[in-house]
Amino acid sequence: MENPILTVQDLTVQIKNQQDITILNNINFDLQKGETLCIVGESGCGKSFTALSIMGLLPKKAKAYGKIMFKGKNLLQLSNEELRDIRGKEISMVFQDPLTSLNPLFSIYEQLSEIFIAHGFKNKKELKTRCLKILEDVKIPDPKTKLFSYPHELSGGQRQRILIGMAVALEPDIIIADEPTTALDVTIQYEILSLFNRLKRKKGLSALYITHDLSVVSEVGDRVIIMYAGTILEQGPKESILNNPYHPYTKGLLNSIPSLEKRGSYLTPIPGFVPSAENRPKGCPFHPRCLKKQAICTKKVPDKTFVSDNHFVYCHLVK
Ligand SMILES: Nc1ncnc2c1ncn2[C@@H]1O[C@H](COP(=O)(O)OP(=O)(O)O)[C@@H](O)[C@H]1O
Ligand code: SF4
Numbered sequence: 001m002e003n004p005i006l007t008v009q010d011l012t013v014q015i016k017n018q019q020d021i022t023i024l025n026n027i028n029f030d031l032q033k034g035e036t037l038c039i040v041g042e043s044g045c046g047k048s049f050t051a052l053s054i055m056g057l058l059p060k061k062a063k064a065y066g067k068i069m070f071k072g073k074n075l076l077q078l079s080n081e082e083l084r085d086i087r088g089k090e091i092s093m094v095f096q097d098p099l100t101s102l103n104p105l106f107s108i109y110e111q112l113s114e115i116f117i118a119h120g121f122k123n124k125k126e127l128k129t130r131c132l133k134i135l136e137d138v139k140i141p142d143p144k145t146k147l148f149s150y151p152h153e154l155s156g157g158q159r160q161r162i163l164i165g166m167a168v169a170l171e172p173d174i175i176i177a178d179e180p181t182t183a184l185d186v187t188i189q190y191e192i193l194s195l196f197n198r199l200k201r202k203k204g205l206s207a208l209y210i211t212h213d214l215s216v217v218s219e220v221g222d223r224v225i226i227m228y229a230g231t232i233l234e235q236g237p238k239e240s241i242l243n244n245p246y247h248p249y250t251k252g253l254l255n256s257i258p259s260l261e262k263r264g265s266y267l268t269p270i271p272g273f274v275p276s277a278e279n280r281p282k283g284c285p286f287h288p289r290c291l292k293k294q295a296i297c298t299k300k301v302p303d304k305t306f307v308s309d310n311h312f313v314y315c316h317l318v319k
């Protein structure tokens, strides 16, 4: 497993206020060619900041340290122009909310053709053929009519399909999907997941799939990163994380999934809340919510412990 397309090394992101706030603290991972890596954690854990760091889209007040290596370049050191060239063409992103990601004032055709125009395509007939092909690829019914409709005339699921189609249109190397199904009905979620998988496979992309919902991982992931309070707590292959989790936080996330077998049974949410970035606890970041907490947990950050070749965890209980 040594063919990374993207390597994130010691990524730390701070917001510059009167006092600097650390949003991401020393994040390390790589994305292998062709794989889907899931980043999972509750809201506020730093998943979106991780994605935005890669895309060069962090808010102005944020400063990123470390390295994000892609094709021999550190993305954190590129100019805005260089990043603009990479976005869409080499690394593209799908956001959570399909309505705000599309401009309500422009037709689907205008918005789809813009990505091709921005990357040098001019011929009107070719533009139309390419845009139509996107709608066909993502299985929008009656594509010839829908091409000239406006975002509000489509359903949420159709809009998200189109955004995924747009994201893969220029055949990038990497697609980053940040909670692409969270705003949608459960019944539509699985259609979107299978569309994502199909296009990813067909175009041979590597993917970073971000979700707060660990149950989604069994549908899309190859490997999983469990993130909490701006750090990684556990990482491993999907099967290993789902069937043999070590970190109490990962176990908590698994226990709060309404699975088919457990349907109707009592779900156990993790007590307490994700701490805000300003108020992260000392020692193990999860300790205020952990039922297994010991004296050392409030004082010392746990070391990285490998439980198998490619599965590791940060918890004082795991030795
Ligand atoms: N301007 C800001 N000032 C302070 N904290 C911020 C600011 N912007 C974001 N954060 C904090 O950064 C953390 C990570 O946010 P985010 O990456 O959006 O999390 P996720 O995508 O996992 O829900 C959150 O705790 C959020 O409150
Ligand atoms: S290090 Fe301690 S507080 Fe943290 S998860 Fe492990 S047992 Fe719980």
Ligand SMILES: [Mg+2]
Residues within 6 Å of the ligand: 047, 048, 049, 178
């Ligand atoms: Mg987010």
